[in-house]
Amino acid sequence: MLTQNQLKLAVAQKAIEFVPDDAIVGVGTGSTVNLFIEELSRIKGRIRGAVSSSEASTERLKAHHIPVFDLNAVDDVPVYIDGADEINHYLHMIKGGGGALTREKIVAAVAREFICIADETKYVSVLGQFPLPVEVIPMARSHVARELVRLGGHPEMRHGFTTDNGNIILDVHGLSIAKPVEMEETINQIAGVVTCGLFARRRADVLVLGRQNGVDVIR
Numbered sequence: 001m002l003t004q005n006q007l008k009l010a011v012a013q014k015a016i017e018f019v020p021d022d023a024i025v026g027v028g029t030g031s032t033v034n035l036f037i038e039e040l041s042r043i044k045g046r047i048r049g050a051v052s053s054s055e056a057s058t059e060r061l062k063a064h065h066i067p068v069f070d071l072n073a074v075d076d077v078p079v080y081i082d083g084a085d086e087i088n089h090y091l092h093m094i095k096g097g098g099g100a101l102t103r104e105k106i107v108a109a110v111a112r113e114f115i116c117i118a119d120e121t122k123y124v125s126v127l128g129q130f131p132l133p134v135e136v137i138p139m140a141r142s143h144v145a146r147e148l149v150r151l152g153g154h155p156e157m158r159h160g161f162t163t164d165n166g167n168i169i170l171d172v173h174g175l176s177i178a179k180p181v182e183m184e185e186t187i188n189q190i191a192g193v194v195t196c197g198l199f200a201r202r203r204a205d206v207l208v209l210g211r212q213n214g215v216d217v218i219r
């Protein structure tokens with residue numbers, strides 16, 4: 001029986017196969033990506049560098065002497081490699097457990113291909129068991145929370161946490177998300193929401209899924 005960490009390592013290693021030579025690689029955030037960064041450091045001689053989705057990943061990339069580019073200075077990101085908190089078989093995701101959702105969505109929007117690396121505990125039939133993170137401008141906290149309750153959720157402020165953009169996170173419990181694209185649009189239209197952790201309009205293109213009997217590549 002492989003541990004969750006061993007499954008994360010297996011997908012982090014497999015993801016290297018998706019990194020083209022001379023690329024500037026989009027790098028996500030989280031414990032699975034941290035393992036990917038280790039693997040990336042082994043092949044850093046054949047890439048140009050990375051664009052990063054968080055201060056935490058930037059620090060790790062720099063510690064491995066992988067050049068980190070400002071996204072505004074880059075016009076082609078062939079692949080973006082990131083984890084997820086939940087992913088369904090349409091490759092819609094919930095992300096933001098680490099609070100990096102907004103920058104992740106920006107780098108993912110620039111990238112040509114989104115490769116999600118996840119262990120099998122993340123693969124679900126309906127999104128929403130994992131509380132949906134929503135990044136909110138601080139002055140809009142109460143308004144956004146009321147609107148989220150109207151949508152059937154139970155928002156909880158993530159205490160003691162500020163995003164890299166200086167905002168707060170509301171974690172929304174109790175949503176069973178049957179229509180992720182519509183839900184993403186609805187939440188993102190609430191005044192004061194920066195973005196929610198649903199990645200449905202820009203879903204993953206490839207899922208590299210770590211299972212007990214091996215790594216599956218799902219497109």
Ligand SMILES: O=C[C@H](O)[C@H](O)[C@H](O)COP(=O)(O)O
Pocket residue numbers: 028029030031032033082083084085094095096097098099100101104
């Ligand atoms: O903000 C964090 C990101 O969306 C992560 O990709 C997500 O939380 C998964 O992280 P982990 O690989 O640690 O489960």
